[in-house]
Amino acid sequence: SMAALPYQEIFAASPATTRGQGTTISVDAKGEKLFYGCGRSVIIRSVSNPLSAEVFTEHAKDVTVAKPSPSGAWVASGDASGVVKVWSLDNPEHIIKFEAQCLGGAIHDIQWSPDSQRIVAVGDGKDSFGRVFMWDTGSSVGEIAGHSKKILSCDFKPVKPFQIATASEDFQVTLLDGPPFKFAKTLKDHTKFVNCVRYSPDGTKYCTVGSDMLGFIYDSASSSKIGELKGHKGTIYACSWSSDSSKIVTASADKTVIVWDANTYANIGTWSIGGAKPATEDMQVGVAWVPNSNQIISLSLRGDLTYLDAASPGTFSRVIRGHNKNVTALTTDPKKGLIVSASYDGLVNKFALGQAEGYSLQGKWHTNAIADHAICGDTLVSCGLDDTFRTADLSKMEVVGESLSLGGQPAGLSLSNDGQLCVIATNKALLCVRKQGTAWKIASSTPISFGASGVSLSPAQNEVAVACEDNKIRIFSLAGDKLSPAQELAEHHSSVTKVAYSPCGKLLASGDVGKEVILWDAVSKSVKTKGMTFHLAKITCLDWSPDSSKFATGGLDSKIIVWSVEGGPNKRTVLDRANVGGVTAVKFLSPGQLVSTGADCNIKVWVV
Known part of the structure; x- marks a missing residue:
């Protein structure tokens, strides 16, 4: 036993x-x-x-x-x-x-x-x-x-x-x-x-x-x-x-x-x-x-x-099946109890809760590390360090359509709830990639002069938040496919690594290299909670629970911290040595279930 x-x-x-x-x-x-x-x-x-x-x-x-x-x-x-x-x-x-x-x-x-x-x-x-x-x-x-x-x-x-x-x-x-x-x-x-x-x-x-x-x-x-x-x-x-x-x-x-x-x-x-x-x-x-x-x-x-x-x-x-190289991207489908993971050798695996077997994606995918990916329905959208955007059918575990050149190296993506719009931050631009019929096309490209390390599309699809290397969070308003700079949030004291809107759209959470987590009011853009510095190293990932009651952060310190919105920094759950060598991704499956992965190649399901 x-x-x-x-x-x-x-x-x-x-x-x-x-x-x-x-x-x-x-x-x-x-x-x-x-x-x-x-x-x-x-x-x-x-x-x-x-x-x-x-x-x-x-x-x-x-x-x-x-x-x-x-x-x-x-x-x-x-x-x-x-x-x-x-x-x-x-x-x-x-x-x-x-x-x-x-x-x-x-x-x-x-x-x-x-x-x-x-x-x-x-x-x-x-x-x-x-x-x-x-x-x-x-x-x-x-x-x-x-x-x-x-x-x-x-x-x-x-x-x-x-x-x-x-x-x-x-x-x-x-x-x-x-x-x-x-x-x-x-x-x-x-x-x-x-x-x-x-x-x-x-x-x-x-x-x-x-x-x-x-x-x-x-x-x-x-x-x-x-x-x-x-x-x-x-x-x-x-x-x-x-x-x-x-x-x-x-x-x-x-x-x-x-x-x-x-x-x-x-x-x-x-x-x-x-x-x-x-x-x-x-x-x-x-x-x-x-x-x-x-x-x-x-x-x-x-x-x-x-x-x-x-x-x-x-x-x-x-x-x-499993991964034996560092897992770099993770996403979940809470409705189906699915987990999709990708490692730096380009391998994509799909797992269902309670089933050990797993399925690997067949066909021509990214030629190297996968930066980020997301699911809507049976569609997986993905961006990789080969500077392309690709899509796959998860029900068949097959690649669909042609790859789309991004013209720069992607740091992250954010997919709309209806699966029609994907916002991608690269080292050169913010891209709105839209589904047109069965194909995906770049609908707009907004050049940027700052380094971006993360991006989040608001649930209402009217705003995009970008985690920036110059310690700022930049807010862009989105009208159709047009992005316009709206606001800069300057409360972080080090490079911002991740930012995410809550599913309800009322909150925004962010994490940085200096181990600090900040919770914002997404409407007024005022700080709701600061001083959340309980990680011991850079924050690498962040995700919200589907009911917007809590969010989780993972760090290079191998820890995961689950933060309660109402409870503030003192009401937190710490998972030590969650993925030894560093947590690279955390994703909720339900308000009480969290998935994590990292440098140890293990994908763990936690009750939180």
């Missing part, structure tokens, strides 16, 4: 992947939780209910691997700087019990001894490519020797006598006997990188897979090769055993997953990921067989987690 989480559900970050190498995903001995890294976080995700997940955020560098101990009490995680941390799994605080600089370079794999006492960690380094140690004291219990290049994978034989196997970019597999562990033997059957080595749960065999598209099975006692897995047409990145040691699953760059009989070495099931026309991103780079089940979870280069049933070759149970 997961600890009581502060958020209602989480569309968790998907695993971080790297082109040309495998990514380790792990499942605990009970088959309940999936472990992987994304950015500086370890994601601990329920296998059966992926909307339930915890996030461990104590690494200073990108997490490369996380493995639960056989006992289920601890997790060992490694990062890109060579640090390994051991922390408690069952405690919601995930208290760190041990940490050490294990290698000079990135950790690639970690494994626990079957008694949960020792850890082997391998990867890259100057003087050493691996370490084996007692996890409670860090004292060494042998030497990982025998390789001339970085080690990509390691495993501990799950039964006595103990043995460690390591696989490397030097095309070799090395066996070490112990403790204390000493070099015993080198296997040279692979002709390219050996990407993964795994012992069978009963300890009688082990499997190695490589970039030579082959898998080999060895007898543990003699280390003699007893079988070959032939049939993949690309690099094999990962392998995993069924609990009864009778089958092995492999994941390959050929965009397939194959289940093999571990005694006859026959292919007994193939899954082709990505359909008839798979993309490069459909390469399979990691795989985990869920213990005591027929369930297999495979990872694509894109970050998709595909659930397979070993008993039903070719069919998919579910595909869990």
